[in-house]
Amino acid sequence: MPNDKPRRFATQFATTCAVSALGVACLVGAVSADTRTAVRMAFVGASTDLAQRFAPEEAGARVVLGPGGADVRVAGDLMDGVALQVANLLAAHPNVRRIHLTSGGGLVEEGLALGALIAAHQLDTYVPDECASACTLAFVRGRGRYLGASGRLGFHAPYEAGLFGQAFPIDAAPERAAYRAAGLAADFTAEALAVASDDIWMPDADRLIRAGAVTEVVETDRFPDSTLDDDDSPLAARAQVLRNLPILAQAEPGAIDRIAAWYRDGYHDGRSEADALGGMRAHASAHLRGLFRRADDATVRAFGHATLTAMRAAQASDDSTCEAMAGGDLVAIEEALRQAHHPVPSLAALVAQALRQATAAREPTTAADAEAARPRRHARHLAVRCGARIAALRQVLEGTGPDAAARLRALLLDDTPHAVAAVAVP
Numbered sequence: 001m002p003n004d005k006p007r008r009f010a011t012q013f014a015t016t017c018a019v020s021a022l023g024v025a026c027l028v029g030a031v032s033a034d035t036r037t038a039v040r041m042a043f044v045g046a047s048t049d050l051a052q053r054f055a056p057e058e059a060g061a062r063v064v065l066g067p068g069g070a071d072v073r074v075a076g077d078l079m080d081g082v083a084l085q086v087a088n089l090l091a092a093h094p095n096v097r098r099i100h101l102t103s104g105g106g107l108v109e110e111g112l113a114l115g116a117l118i119a120a121h122q123l124d125t126y127v128p129d130e131c132a133s134a135c136t137l138a139f140v141r142g143r144g145r146y147l148g149a150s151g152r153l154g155f156h157a158p159y160e161a162g163l164f165g166q167a168f169p170i171d172a173a174p175e176r177a178a179y180r181a182a183g184l185a186a187d188f189t190a191e192a193l194a195v196a197s198d199d200i201w202m203p204d205a206d207r208l209i210r211a212g213a214v215t216e217v218v219e220t221d222r223f224p225d226s227t228l229d230d231d232d233s234p235l236a237a238r239a240q241v242l243r244n245l246p247i248l249a250q251a252e253p254g255a256i257d258r259i260a261a262w263y264r265d266g267y268h269d270g271r272s273e274a275d276a277l278g279g280m281r282a283h284a285s286a287h288l289r290g291l292f293r294r295a296d297d298a299t300v301r302a303f304g305h306a307t308l309t310a311m312r313a314a315q316a317s318d319d320s321t322c323e324a325m326a327g328g329d330l331v332a333i334e335e336a337l338r339q340a341h342h343p344v345p346s347l348a349a350l351v352a353q354a355l356r357q358a359t360a361a362r363e364p365t366t367a368a369d370a371e372a373a374r375p376r377r378h379a380r381h382l383a384v385r386c387g388a389r390i391a392a393l394r395q396v397l398e399g400t401g402p403d404a405a406a407r408l409r410a411l412l413l414d415d416t417p418h419a420v421a422a423v424a425v426p
Helices: 012-019 021-029 033-054 082-092 108-120 134-139 173-181 186-193 205-211 234-244 246-250 253-269 273-293 297-315 319-326 330-339 347-361 367-372 386-398 404-412 417-423
Strands: 062-065 071-075 098-102 124-127 130-132 145-148 152-154 159-161 167-169 216-218
Touching: 062 082, 071 082, 082 108, 098 130, 098 134, 108 134, 108 173, 124 134, 130 134, 134 152, 134 173, 173 186, 205 216, 234 246, 234 253, 234 273, 246 253, 246 273, 246 330, 246 347, 253 273, 273 297, 273 330, 273 347, 297 319, 297 330, 297 347, 297 386, 297 404, 319 330, 319 386, 330 347, 386 404
Parallel strands: 071 098, 098 124, 124 145, 130 152, 145 216
Antiparallel strands: 062 071, 159 167
16 A cells, blocks of 8 residues: 655755765764664655656556446556546546445545545446455445455555665555445554555455445456456457356367457446356357367267266256256366365366367358257256266266267257257166
């Protein structure tokens, strides 16, 4: 929580004393407490002053209007000019009712100015990811203060940055006044500002609600997606897809780009984060099923054994996930195998193998392939318990007849419910 106003109370002599060889002589020769204090203050003032003068210019947060003009997105450091950008957007779009904040902090004055704007316009505040340091000064001024289920608020004492990376504590009166004016409990405020400036305190949601810092913790389906607030370029969308679905790293690059485009379009349209992730998973599973449909029988059988391992791992804890796997959710299968430390060949290796086979075959995509590759969400859920599904898959994998591979493909890769009903019986 750096302060953007450098302490400029050092004289020219004190500045020289503090940052040159003469400074060593001053420190060594100082004998009284008053002199030592004066020299220290001179060093702090000179260090912070020079840090301001020679620090590279830092880019401030990205400030954009959200879909439909209902909210403003602020993502990045709260540096000079961020509050002014927000003010300009609010003046041009009076229907804004909420501001999304994703920031690790910045300048105290900028956080206070942004908080004043939020209060004046009676905006709700929402943190989908993280809001720390100076960002919290803005967040707590919201009329309604919403924290994402995986979001975090971080607090510590304010400081001024020195020339050599030091963090010099400063008076926290402005921050204390802002927190108290926002209604935060006195004991919480005291604890937050007692945290060292080079440390961070991230209280849990219950403590934040009790202290009055947060109104409500919300799930990812409550507000429009904010995962691309800092960068909504096609490259950033692609990176987000791969971050959420690492199994796609082995898939066709064109398929990844199509999923990223769908995800990016939804972000611009105001799709919720929950729907975005669900859709990405459905698109990914549809593409991967298409790859395995064109793979040879040995690869499909290996995939069947991997699926069986994943379903057994999920059976004890989550019957619905087990059903999703039986319905062809390859993302759920990959996640379960990764958590269970499934031995080689991993699902990623099988995907890469299926891709090589599909590429070598060079088969044109038919209308039936295109229809089968359409994303679906567990369309094959039947009133069959996970244990029965596991038994059916195990029975098919044990088969050695000429139709064993066809039955396995029907069970795992066919998108038609009747095919599953014919195989997956208790």
